[in-house]
Amino acid sequence: MKEIKLAIMGFGNAAKAFTKILVNKKRELEADGLYFRITAVSTGSKGNLQGANLLPEELLACLETHGHFRALESSLTGLSTLELIQQADYDVMIELTPLEIFSGQPAINHIEAALNRGKHVITANKGPIAWAYKELTALAQAQGVRFLYETTVMDGTPIFNLTKATLPYCKVTQIKGILNTTTNFVLEHLAKGEALDDVMAEGRRRGFVEADPSLDIDGWDAAAKLTALMNVLMDAGLKPTDVKRQGISHITEADIKAAQAEGKTIKLLCKGHIGQNGPEAVVEPVRIPLSDLYAAIDETS
Amino acid sequence: MKEIKLAIMGFGNAAKAFTKILVNKKRELEADGLYFRITAVSTGSKGNLQGANLLPEELLACLETHGHFRALESSLTGLSTLELIQQADYDVMIELTPLEIFSGQPAINHIEAALNRGKHVITANKGPIAWAYKELTALAQAQGVRFLYETTVMDGTPIFNLTKATLPYCKVTQIKGILNTTTNFVLEHLAKGEALDDVMAEGRRRGFVEADPSLDIDGWDAAAKLTALMNVLMDAGLKPTDVKRQGISHITEADIKAAQAEGKTIKLLCKGHIGQNGPEAVVEPVRIPLSDLYAAIDETS
Numbered sequence: 054m055k056e057i058k059l060a061i062m063g064f065g066n067a068a069k070a071f072t073k074i075l076v077n078k079k080r081e082l083e084a085d086g087l088y089f090r091i092t093a094v095s096t097g098s099k100g101n102l103q104g105a106n107l108l109p110e111e112l113l114a115c116l117e118t119h120g121h122f123r124a125l126e127s128s129l130t131g132l133s134t135l136e137l138i139q140q141a142d143y144d145v146m147i148e149l150t151p152l153e154i155f156s157g158q159p160a161i162n163h164i165e166a167a168l169n170r171g172k173h174v175i176t177a178n179k180g181p182i183a184w185a186y187k188e189l190t191a192l193a194q195a196q197g198v199r200f201l202y203e204t205t206v207m208d209g210t211p212i213f214n215l216t217k218a219t220l221p222y223c224k225v226t227q228i229k230g231i232l233n234t235t236t237n238f239v240l241e242h243l244a245k246g247e248a249l250d251d252v253m254a255e256g257r258r259r260g261f262v263e264a265d266p267s268l269d270i271d272g273w274d275a276a277a278k279l280t281a282l283m284n285v286l287m288d289a290g291l292k293p294t295d296v297k298r299q300g301i302s303h304i305t306e307a308d309i310k311a312a313q314a315e316g317k318t319i320k321l322l323c324k325g326h327i328g329q330n331g332p333e334a335v336v337e338p339v340r341i342p343l344s345d346l347y348a349a350i351d352e353t354s
Numbered sequence: 355m356k357e358i359k360l361a362i363m364g365f366g367n368a369a370k371a372f373t374k375i376l377v378n379k380k381r382e383l384e385a386d387g388l389y390f391r392i393t394a395v396s397t398g399s400k401g402n403l404q405g406a407n408l409l410p411e412e413l414l415a416c417l418e419t420h421g422h423f424r425a426l427e428s429s430l431t432g433l434s435t436l437e438l439i440q441q442a443d444y445d446v447m448i449e450l451t452p453l454e455i456f457s458g459q460p461a462i463n464h465i466e467a468a469l470n471r472g473k474h475v476i477t478a479n480k481g482p483i484a485w486a487y488k489e490l491t492a493l494a495q496a497q498g499v500r501f502l503y504e505t506t507v508m509d510g511t512p513i514f515n516l517t518k519a520t521l522p523y524c525k526v527t528q529i530k531g532i533l534n535t536t537t538n539f540v541l542e543h544l545a546k547g548e549a550l551d552d553v554m555a556e557g558r559r560r561g562f563v564e565a566d567p568s569l570d571i572d573g574w575d576a577a578a579k580l581t582a583l584m585n586v587l588m589d590a591g592l593k594p595t596d597v598k599r600q601g602i603s604h605i606t607e608a609d610i611k612a613a614q615a616e617g618k619t620i621k622l623l624c625k626g627h628i629g630q631n632g633p634e635a636v637v638e639p640v641r642i643p644l645s646d647l648y649a650a651i652d653e654t655s
Contacts (some may be wrong), residue, residue, distance in 0.1 A: 078523050203520075211520035218519040219504075219512035222379050349650040 054223055060066065060093035060141050060172075062134050063149035067177045067204070069116070071147070072109040072110050093141035095134040103141055123339055135159070141340045146174035154273050154293065162270070164200070173198045180203040181215075182281040183293050202285075206232070206278045211286040216286055224288040228325040232278040235260050235269035236301050236321040238352050244309050244318055245268030248328045261353060271300035272321065272336045279323040279334050287325070289332035299337040312340045318348050361394035361442050361473075363435050366449035368478045368505070372448070372582070373410045378481040394442035397423065398452070404442055405429040405481055436460070439467045441654050449477035455574050455594065458485030465490055465501070474499045481507040483582040503586075507533065507579045517587055526587040529626040533579040534653045535562050536570035537602050537622040539653050541639075545610050545619055560636050562654060572601035573622065573637045580624040582641050588626070590633035600638040613641045619649050 061068050075082075075089055077113035082089065091107040100122035102112075107128060114122050123129065130137070138146055146167035148160050157180030164181055167174050168189065176182075181189055182205050193200035203213050216225060231237050235256060242252040256262030268274050283289035301321055311320050317340040326332040341348045362369050376383075376390050383390065392408040401423035403413075408429060416425050416553040424430065431438070439447060447468035449461050456483030462491030465482055468475050469490065477483075482490055483506050494501035504514050517526060532538050536557060541554040571573050577597040584590035603623055613620050618641040641648045 074523075081523060211516070214520035215512070217515055222375075222382060258562035343644065344650060344652070346647070346650040346655070349645060349647040351645070351647075354647070 054083070054086055054088050057145060058088060058092045060094045060137060060143035060146045060167075061091060061137065061149065062093075062146060062150065064094055064096045064099065064112075064116070065149065066153070067110050068147075068149045069113065071149075072113055074112070075109045080161055085341070091318050092143050093137045094122070095150075099123075100125075100180070101130050101132060101134065101137060103132065103137060104132040122328050134163065135166060138163055139170070139254050143172060145173040145175060148181070148289060150178060150179055152178055152180050152277075154180060154183075154268055154277050157181045161185045161189070165192065168192045168196050168198060168200065171196050171198055173200070175201045177202075177204040177208070179281050181204075182284060182293050183277040186281070186284040187290060188213050194340040202281075212268070212282070213285055226283050226284065226326060228279065228323070229347075230323055231320055231347060232282075232323045233269055233275040233321060234353050235263075235266055236272070236275070237350065238262070239270070240301060240304070240309075240319050240321065241351055243304070243306070244313065269315045272298045273300075275321060275323050275336045279325055279336060282295040283325045283332060283334055287332065289327065289334070291332055291334055295332075296334040296336055298335075301338050315340065320347055320350070322347065355384070355389050357389045358392060359391050359393045360443035360445060361438060361447045361468075362392060362450065363394075363396045363439065363447060364452065364479075365395055365397045365400065365413075365417070366450065366452070369448075369450045370414065372450075373414055376410045378415070393424070394438045394460040396451075401426075402431050402433060402435065402438060403429040404431040404433065405626040409459060436464065436467060439464055440471070446474040446476060449475060449479055449482070451479065453481050453576050453578075454480055455484075455569055458482045462486045462490070466493065469493045469497050469499060469501065470615050472497050472499055474501070476502045478503075478505040478509070480498060480578050480582045483507075483585060484578040487582070487585040488591060503582075504646050507582050513583070514586055521606050527627060529580065529583050529587065529624070530648075531623045531624055532621055532648060533583075534570055534573075534622060535654050536564075536567055537573070538651065539563070539577070540571070540609075541602060541605070541620050541622065542652055544605070544607070545614065552643075570588060571603050573599045574601075576622060576624050576637045577635070580626055580637060584633060584635055588628055588633065590626070590628065590635070592633055593621045593633060596633075597635040597637055599636075605639055616641065618643055621648055621651070623648065 090111060092104060094102040094107060094112065102122055105211050115122055132140060141263040148163050150160055161181045163175050164176060182202050189200055203211055206212060213276060221226065238256050243249065253262055253266065257336060276298045277293045279296055280291045280293045283291055304319060309319060319338050320341050321336065322339040323336050366618055392410060393405060395403040395408060403423055403426060414425055433441060447448060449464050451461050461477065461479040462482045462485060465475050465477060483503050504512055507513060539557050540553050544550065554563055554567065575600045578594045579596045580591045580597055584592055607621060620639050621642050622637065623640040624637050
């Protein structure tokens with residue numbers, strides 16, 4: 054049995070879902086000789102934990118019952134997230150702290166600290182990939198450890214591994230897609246004639262419109278994702294601020310009706326390629342014919 | 355430099371495209387320490403070849419100029435395809451002979467013969483995967499060699515490797531898609547009001563409607579592909595004859611107009627899942643709303 058010690062930094066929805074997988078797939082993993090042991094957990098406001106074997110079932114039950122980790126008294130620690138990363142006993146650090154889209158921090162510092170200790174790192178945070186992909190990849194390589202980030206963009210679709218593991222000797226020449234759920238949801242419902250306030254309320258209820266949706270609406274989230282895709286798949290060396298970016302806040306009912314009159318719909322499209330003058334990345338609302346594949350990408354799909 | 359000797363059985367469009375890749379990617383492959391040497395080639399009617407180093411450039415030029423391999427006199431052999439497989443000196447046998455959809459032969463025999471000699475096998479022929487996936491996979495495993503078949507279904511989309519290499523501990527529970535180009539092309543153009551004869555002529559001109567299109571039109575090609583997908587991804591153990599299959603030959607202009615009146619389009623949809631009574635596989639024309647993703651899968655996409 055190979056034992057792998059995990060430090061989970063940040064414990065929101067992604068961490069909960071991951072911890073549930075550890076519980077649900079425990080038998081399958083053990084049948085393959087893999088045993089995972091959580092030895093450190095940090096959160097923004099629910100307490101930080103350190104221990105020899107923090108059981109995933111107990112972590113989930115504790116959060117479910119109390120909404121925080123204070124009930125796991127014997128494992129509570131006063132160490133900060135960064136101190137845990139620097140001092141705890143683990144093999145793999147899983148970086149799941151919240152995204153700060155304009156700097157990628159403090160996630161970049163967390164990842165560097167773990168890599169500098171020779172620990173493997175997995176992150177679901179697109180900030181570090183959008184802002185520091187090259188540096189972090191080089192550091193991981195120099196340290197002889199793995200730096201994995203599949204779920205940072207298009208979670209659920211293994212876009213990075215798809216390209217690396219299944220398309221050898223192929224070159225990605227163009228990226229085109231709809232990368233932001235919130236704007237796609239908003240545009241689709243506006244096109245149905247619903248009022249913006251109602252659409253946003255429904256999106257909040259369903260959990261994918263943030264309290265402050267401006268990062269989505271203004272195209273920053275899509276720009277960060279496009280940057281991450283282009284940095285990894287095309288070695289573009291971009292920052293999110295390099296993207297030619299236009300959000301959807303200026304789109305009016307009249308715009309939507311004009312598009313419909315042409316048999317079209319408006320989508321926030323992301324496009325990237327390496328042009329003659331270097332990488333070109335654009336996020337902008339585009340009128341798309343209803344028969345087009347992108348017109349059929351609805352809501353959260 | 356690692357030298358890999360290839361026997362290419364069947365030399366139609368797929369083999370030509372593959373041989374061109376060997377030429378075009380030669381430098382990249384050599385930079386990675388890989389050198390490919392073709393040592394045997396068989397064709398249906400253009401002659402069979404055996405040699406220490408049949409250069410890809412010369413094979414392609416010879417076919418281009420003469421339409422057959424008779425000009426490569428010193429390499430011509432009287433050995434049959436199966437004899438070449440049994441006797442030639444190679445590391446990997448690439449099976450590209452034409453599909454025989456109701457038996458998977460003679461490709462299955464070819465693959466068995468190579469595996470029995472302890473040779474690796476790559477095939478683009480879906481027949482063996484639809485009819486003998488389990489047996490061939492077990493034989494390859496017993497012989498300690500690789501049996502690869504990515505391009506048999508959805509060529510260009512790495513569907514099998516995607517699932518195996520990038521979705522560990524995930525289970526495929528359902529397959530749904532449009533798998534046959536000819537019927538998709540025909541249905542789309544019929545929906546535009548074009549006459550069946552004109553549509554078929556255009557498809558033939560563009561190279562994806564066969565002289566005898568009945569295997570496509572009657573849904574057999576789609577059924578074989580669905581079988582291959584379900585056998586590999588769901589361990590379904592199906593034969594193409596197990597698929598509940600309906601083609602598009604009975605579809606009339608009236609059917610198409612009736613669908614359009616409902617805001618729908620007709621597509622030949624393939625669906626598979628493992629139900630309570632075992633695997634269930636269906637290929638049938640279905641009315642699909644125009645806003646649906648499958649409605650946007652047009653022509654050859």
